[in-house]
Amino acid sequence: MSSPQQALHQLVKPVEQHLLPILQDSIRICVERHQIGQGQGADNFSFYTDVWSFPARMLKDKIEDDSIPFELANHQGCVLSYPNFHLRHHRVGYSERDNIHSSFPHNASALALELNLKNQLTLDFGGDFPAPEAPTEVLLAYMANPLDGLCAVYLTIPGRLDNGRIVSWQAVLDIWRRGEPIQTRMELRPPPSL
Secondary structure, eight states: OOOHHHHHHHHHHHIIIIIHHHHHHHHHHHHHHHHHHTTTTOOHHHHHHHHHHHHHHHHHHHHHTTOSSOEEEETTTTEEEETTEEEEEEEEESSTTSOGGGOOOSOOHHHHHHHHHHHHTOOOOOTTSOOOOOOEEEEEEEEEETTTEEEEEEEEEEOOEETTEEOOEEEEEEEEETTSOTHHHHTOOOOOOO
16 A cells, blocks of 8 residues: 555656646636736636636546546546546645645635545445545645746645645645746656555
């Protein structure tokens, strides 16, 4: 059994190869749309709504035309399925300087509900009826703002919940940071097994 941190390493290559370019492109479009709409009703709220909905639509389109090796696990939201993982995306902060360990999504109620249900369903009936292995819930967490666009991207596994909100991360993996070449992130290796 791998640690949560080791589990995230399994997602690095497919996320960098397939999801990061889609996220970068969609956030660039959100910044352009925000700039066009300034003075005509565009504000921070509309930008932050766009930085969830534009990636969701682009990810769904790529999945539907089989352009990326992910599947939709949920058609109402944007839950991507990759072997042993469910992956959602949320903006969690504004700048690459924000600390990921104190940055959490403001509205991830569907993820919090899913985590609560999984915690409630982990009953042990012994060896005769082992509980099915549930996919690991992962968040593609990113920092973005209307001036700089996409600033940083992380893979995170939610930790503790408080009143239906994520308040800690169980594991975090830095994927991309504005101003740094992606090749430095590709060199990440899983920590040795204990």
